[in-house]
Amino acid sequence: MTTTASSSTTTAKILGHPLNAWYVAAWDHEVTRTPMSRRIANRPVALYRTEEGKAVALADSCWHRLAPLSLGKTVGKDGIQCPYHGIVYNSAGRCVSMPAQETINPSATVPSFPVIERYRFIWIWMGDPTQADPALVPDMGQMDSDEWAGDGQTIHAECNYQLILDNLMDLTHEEFVHSSSIGQEELSESEFITTREGNRVTVTRWMLDIDAPPFWRKNMRDKFPGFEGKVDRWQIIHFEAPSTIRIDVGVAKAGTGAPEGDRSQGVNGYVMNTITPETDRSSHYFWAFMRNYRLESQLITTQLRDGVHGVFGEDERMLKAQQEAIDANPDYEFYNLNIDSGGMWVRRILESMLEAEDRLHTSA
């Protein structure tokens, strides 16, 4: 078997998304007894909870005349009623009540998608339900661990999901996009190591004996009041397919052994990111910043969430502008730099997932 250059989509500008995978549909607190609608992987989905509190995801379109079920209301133990002609479906998407007839048409169903509630998120499986293995939910353990505290938000990003993965897999951009908060020139000067194992990719970068940028100086002072001096800074990017990236970040007092594993003289955070394709050119970007120090402080939780919100706003504007430029220049290709190794492994993995679904050349 040989790979020909023409069959590679590794630098496709609009990359398709695997369907046989778990994506975050919503934060746990967003899904309630009042139905909501969200487009996921190009399909409108109605999300609600049953009386017992179980999250449900149905195609957001009534079997009969395709009216959006999300505009209807929840009824009974686990049902949702179409707002137009009153047809009721249960949580499996099966019609349980039809107007003006004594029986129910056996064909009357709407697709129901497997969902799992884990790590403060509602995860959804849009592909073949017989392959929806709960063990495949990407690890976001810091989200609901007793040893970590923090909060996050959702960005509606106007770009293909892959552009966000590219952004997170190479943090060299921080120097230029985030110069006032976390950027510093050592970022693009320091070496990094990329490793790949199965559906996971790790990019590790250490910057030793440097000045802490403003964001990190503040965090150090939260734990070590009045801190001054040089730090050792790390960024360890953990990707898990299809689109979850946890970034282990932090700084410690320089020379206190953090690179060797002793982080006690530092502060550690996890930037939690998971991206859900909305359409081929837009994404739901769920993120949180979790920390493992001063867990009791809601003030720090709020400050970090708002601070990261500001930082990510800079990415959001760049990604939107990038997508617009891509679309405005259909004749131009992507070229790759050495700094793209992490993002390129991600593309390679996504490509093989699409291949396995027989959708590499048909999706997006």
Added chain:
Amino acid sequence: MAATNIEVWQDATVVRTVVVAKDIVRIELEPELPARAEPGSHIDLLVTMAGQQAKRSYSVVESSQDGSRLVISVLRAPLSRGGSIFMHGLEAGRRLRITQPLQNFPLRVGAGKYILLAGGVGITAILNMAAVLKRLKADYVVVYAGRSRSAMAYLELLQREHGQRLEVHVDDEGTSLKVPELLARADEHTELYMCGPIRLMDAVRREWIERELEFSSLRYETFGNSGWYDPEEFIVRVPKLDLEVTVPPGRSMLEALEDAGAEMMFDCRKGECGLCEVRITELSGRIDHRDVFYSERQKRQSTKMNCCVSRAVTSPTGARADARAGAGPAVVVIEPN
């Protein structure tokens, strides 16, 4: 991508045909536009009978991963509408018009317990579901009922694949299926998927309701091709259109009316949607309700019928043996919608 039920008509080539049981032929097709077939899906295809084309539905029994090969199996039923006789005449190399796999009978993943029930050739809709449930290590049982073993397709395959999970009931061996005993094993976590003759499905439906099991957990598919009684020739009169039409055994009442030039309303043509309903103003004989649109009460009342699948028979009891000697064909007088 997700299953769509928007029909994509295309050519398909018959790759091979082989008889797999008495009067059942397995037909392997190569569609022009391959699409994956989910368990429970079917294709529609055009059959030719006496120079006329008609649409028939057949479950996809097996399919290759990419859908480039689809297998259906067809029972030769001389008394049914005639499509099966055409299908049994197919030979390798023949071209047919078919749709991509369509899905009205999806298998839901995650039920506590499954009963897959097949009567006769209804096994064709069940086979793929059984394979998926086995792969998922689900708690399932395949219940397969038939008149005689020689008429039951895929028995060996099922025994090989499902072993202890297969239960076989054979009328001529005295081991007929007893519906109450079967449903005594169903509980609130059970989903039952069935495909078979209407007598079997009616019996299961009645018992299911009696036991107050969750109605939406009873899943079935019908292509409107079986009734309580053998089809007979009967007469339809439509005073409003000044029409009298004879419906032969191999043709539906809807088709016969259309042949005579009546403009009829219809949609599914398999007894599900109720759009082809006509009002019965006079009846000599009895209506053989073959639809799933009416309730038992409405069928007993018989003031209306779904003319796409339901028929009239001569004897008031329905059984031809009970007809008076020399009694003519049944006559039904209707007002169309």
